[in-house]
Amino acid sequence: MATAPHRQAFSTRQVHAGSTHRSPASRTTPIYLTAGFPFEGFDDAAAHFGQGDGFGYTRIGNPTVDAVERKVASLESGAQALLVASGQAAISVALLGLVASGEHIVASSHIYEGTRGLLQENLARLGIDVDFVDDIDDPAAWEAQIRPSTRALFAESIANARNDLLDIAAVSAVGDAHGIPLIVDNTLATPYLLRPIEHGAAIVVHSASKFLSGQGSVLGGVIVDDGRFDAGRSGVLFPHLVAKSRSDSPSVADRHGGLARIAYLREVVAPRLGPTPSPLNAFLIGQGLETLSLRIQRQSENAARVAHWLATRPEVESVDYIGLPSHPHHRHAERYLPDGAGSVFTFTLRGGVDEARLFIEALEVVTHMTHVGDVRSLILHPATTSHVQRTTRERESHGVHAGTLRLSIGIEDPADLIVDLGRGLAASHPEPVPALSLSAIPVVRRRPASVPA
Known part of the structure; x- marks a missing residue:
């Protein structure tokens, strides 16, 4: 007489039922969200610990x-x-x-x-x-x-x-x-x-x-x-x-x-x-x-437009962007960065902390947070955040002044970013600032044809 198959208890089945291993193909990288992996046999465990297999x-x-x-x-x-x-x-x-x-x-x-x-x-x-x-x-x-x-x-x-x-x-x-x-x-x-x-x-x-x-x-x-x-x-x-x-x-x-x-x-x-x-x-x-090149190309193009625009604004004292000929290391960009100069850079407002505060708090599109590389544009005041542990002399020797702001440009439409940054300048400098002479405005280096002027 055949013996009825053993039916495992509820507590056993809740752990093991449905866990039979299969190997279906996945077009995307599967997520192996597991602490460990079962070994197929005794020798497989030894090979893993011995040779790293x-x-x-x-x-x-x-x-x-x-x-x-x-x-x-x-x-x-x-x-x-x-x-x-x-x-x-x-x-x-x-x-x-x-x-x-x-x-x-x-x-x-x-x-x-x-x-x-x-x-x-x-x-x-x-x-x-x-x-x-x-x-x-x-x-x-x-x-x-x-x-x-x-x-x-x-x-x-x-x-x-x-x-x-x-x-x-x-x-x-x-x-x-x-x-x-x-x-x-x-x-x-x-x-x-x-x-x-x-x-x-x-x-x-x-x-x-x-x-x-x-x-x-x-x-x-x-x-x-x-x-x-x-x-x-x-x-x-x-x-x-x-x-x-x-x-x-x-x-x-x-x-x-x-x-x-x-x-x-x-x-x-x-x-x-x-x-x-x-x-x-x-x-x-x-x-x-998988989308790195698409994002970085767009972010670099946006940053080049924003940096160029900021460099023409009388409210801005300087723009430290490697893509501008005014940057002291710009010559290296021609060799090392032929496809774009990145999207993180600093600019310094005329004034100081008070102007920086007014500028940041007026923004609606650019997000105020400590991060870079996001698809969203971000801004930070380094002197009171990331570089606060350095002395004033140390900060200034590395280009971080009271009015310096760091931008990480995202993938938004560049026109919207410029409008938003213009909103910040209007808040931080409500009184007209004397215009810069044309000779004081850095010129963007030549970019690939895909980069807007």
């Missing part, structure tokens, strides 16, 4: 995250990428994979304040020293700061907030002469406008929360490596990459060759510190990447 736990790797990593690596002309939970996590993980206690970093002084705080406070507590370069356009200034203990050079491609543009080839050459990698934060330029690895940078980092995702909904960060780590040349500087492991197994460099740096970040630094990105966030970043 497949997926076992999302903190170590996830198919959704992996798909986004491969896309970003391709767009940045890199060998591999590592997605983490935020842009700050990307910088932290990249640096901690290279620099140890008693060692040294040389960084541009023209960097995001959160990064500056990381270098001066958090890493300093770990015994890591940093020196800053003010004249980032002078390779000799970078060279002068290098010590025997220096393990990384760090800078932003387009700096926040004055729009200074790094001569990547020149600075990476300084690092190469010493076997030291140049890390470039490419958040403001994006790989559509500039790919630092193509100009000699070893590592690129992004806050994927900004332009890569584009919609301002999620946080994320990414590290991209060029895959050209030379153990013979730089191994003495990075013994953790060339020495055998605690179990006397082959070194990271022996196992991964030129990918040793990114492999160490993936295997040792990121999973142990734990800045794991949500697969849902990874999915949304991946969706944003």
